[in-house]
Structures are given as C-alpha cells and as structure tokens.
Amino acid sequence: MVLGSAPAEARAVAVADTLLPGQKLMSGQYIRSRSGVFTLIMQPRGDVKLFQRGVSLPLWSSGTWRPGSVLVMGTEGTLQIIYGRTKVWSMGIRSAGAKLVLPDNGNLAIYNTRGKAVWNRxxxxxxxxxxxxxxxxxxxxxxxxxxxxxxxxxxxxxxxxxxxxxxxxxxxxxxxxxxxxxxxxxxxxxxxxxxxxxxxxxxxxxxxxxxxxxxxxxxxxxxxxxxxxxxxxxxxxx
Structure with a gap:
C-alpha cells in the first residue's frame, strides 16, 4: 500500500493491517487497520508515524530523522528502521517469527508465533x-x-x-x-x-x-x- 509516488518495486509489500517477518515499508508506504481508522506510515524524512483518522497529531512516532530509511519487521522479532546498512532504531524483544499488527483499537503491537503481544506502542x-x-x-x-x-x-x-x-x-x-x-x-x-x-x-x-x-x-x-x-x-x- 502506497501514499504518493513510491517506487514500483516498493509496492504491495504490506498485507492489510500486518507487517510479516522480513517485510518492510519504504518511504510513503503504510499499513492500515481493517476499520480504516488507523494508519502507520513510513515518512519520507525517516520517521514512522501512527495516525488516527480525523486527528491531526500522531498517536505515536519513532522520532527518527534519516531521509530514505526503511521500516523492517525483523525475522528475529524486532521492529527496525534501517538506513542503508545502518540500524537507526529498533524496538521490541527477540522473538523469531513475530509480526507487527495494527488492530482496530489502534494499539500497534508485535505478536509472537503464539499470538502473545511482546511489545506495543x-x-x-x-x-x-x-x-x-x-x-x-x-x-x-x-x-x-x-x-x-x-x-x-x-x-x-x-x-x-x-x-x-x-x-x-x-x-x-x-x-x-x-x-x-x-x-x-x-x-x-x-x-x-x-x-x-x-x-x-x-x-x-x-x-x-x-x-x-x-x-x-x-x-x-x-x-x-x-x-x-x-x-x-x-x-x-x-
């Protein structure tokens, strides 16, 4: 899913409300809750923000600033912002196979393979x-x-x-x-x-x-x- 003009090879990497292990969001890409109320987007300046429809201020952000960065759901279970080969930011704990989910209540979370939330926003x-x-x-x-x-x-x-x-x-x-x-x-x-x-x-x-x-x-x-x-x-x- 893409906002703006992200490159063609960056498209369709996210699955609805979920970022699976190894998947990434490049500049302008996002995942969205099934209700459509909440959106998590990788900003061009390198900041990841969570927005609620009708609310101007973000509910949550990574606070990073490195234009051209990519948000990656690591296969080892941590959510990362990567610039080139540099890890700019990471969050969560190691839990192989975990995925990032944006549910309808807006509580962005990482779930392990047993369905337990090991991190939330x-x-x-x-x-x-x-x-x-x-x-x-x-x-x-x-x-x-x-x-x-x-x-x-x-x-x-x-x-x-x-x-x-x-x-x-x-x-x-x-x-x-x-x-x-x-x-x-x-x-x-x-x-x-x-x-x-x-x-x-x-x-x-x-x-x-x-x-x-x-x-x-x-x-x-x-x-x-x-x-x-x-x-x-x-x-x-x-």
Whole structure:
C-alpha cells in the first residue's frame, strides 16, 4: 500500500493491517487497520508515524530523522528502521517469527508465533533511542512507559510531569523530582546525548547533558537507570 509516488518495486509489500517477518515499508508506504481508522506510515524524512483518522497529531512516532530509511519487521522479532546498512532504531524483544499488527483499537503491537503481544506502542523495552519519547498519560492515549527487559522495573511519567522509576510497579526508586503539575509531559534523548523532560508547551522541566552525541538511556534488569555512549556508562541515575 502506497501514499504518493513510491517506487514500483516498493509496492504491495504490506498485507492489510500486518507487517510479516522480513517485510518492510519504504518511504510513503503504510499499513492500515481493517476499520480504516488507523494508519502507520513510513515518512519520507525517516520517521514512522501512527495516525488516527480525523486527528491531526500522531498517536505515536519513532522520532527518527534519516531521509530514505526503511521500516523492517525483523525475522528475529524486532521492529527496525534501517538506513542503508545502518540500524537507526529498533524496538521490541527477540522473538523469531513475530509480526507487527495494527488492530482496530489502534494499539500497534508485535505478536509472537503464539499470538502473545511482546511489545506495543505504549512501551519502550530496555533502551530509549535518540529522539524516541516516553510520554505521560493524555486524553489521546499517547502514554509510553519504559520497561526493563525482565519487566521488573518501569520508568513512567506521573500526570504531574514527574518521571519515576519503579520496582514491581509500586516501589519508587528514583525520580526527576519535578514538583509542578505539568500534565501531558514527555521525555526524550536528543541526538546530542542530553536527556530532557518537557511539558506540553515545550518548556524543559528537567535535563541531564552527557555532551556525547549518540548516547542512549537504558533501564537494566538489575534496576540501574543509566546513560551510555557505546559501551561507556556516562551517568548512573539509580
């Protein structure tokens, strides 16, 4: 399925609401829920966005920016954005044979071969890549929570705009300490390696600057929340 003038060899790679293992979306291509309400499209600038019919803002996006990139449902189970031979972005966990599905409720998800969802659009698993976002709950359902791979630890926004690290969903281990009420806040790692939390008006409410381009945020299975650059830990928050 194609929007605009994608090249002929890029056409008909998606199957209705599903991206099967090894299939890809090139610039302008999309999958759509069977109801026609939700559309996931690979943008020419290299960003993947999920739209709801009649709503101008996307419900979810990859946050990437590399024109000419391709979205690939990897055969090993992770959803990837590839530019040439470079993996720009990835999401999900390894689960061979998994597929990406956009159902009628708009909850984009990766399902394993047993039919269990191992990732959905409300989740970041393990690593927050540059320009991807964590998001507080909002009326449009844009909440995104970070999980350790073992699912014991979560990093999530409260409606006040405070970003909190939890163990088992109840024990608070660390937070940004934001005390003002900033509903619909979000957090992201910039390409310059800085980690920000931002309110809905775009004002920075908290930040940490690594000064190392390409750094990422990781939530590890031992509960450590760290900024890393390559293999180097540049900051441990907890």
């Amino acid at each position: 409300h989740m970041v698993i393990g690593t927050l890549m540059p320009q991807s976002k964590l998001h507080a709950p909002d009326p449009a359902g844009r909440e995104v929570i970070m999980y350790s791979v073992n699912r014991v630890y979560t990093l999530k926004f409260l409606t006040t705009g405070n970003l909190v690290l939890y163990k088992n969903g109840t024990s608070a281990l660390w937070s940004t300490g934001v005390k003002n009420t900033w509903p619909e806040s979000y957090g992201w790692v910039g390409p310059n390696g800085a980690f920000y939390t931002v309110n809905k008006d775009g004002d920075i409410t908290w930040f940490y600057e690594t000064r190392r381009d390409g750094s990422v945020l990781q939530l590890r299975d031992d509960g450590h929340l760290v900024m890393i650059n390559g293999r180097t830990v540049v900051k441990t928050f907890h």
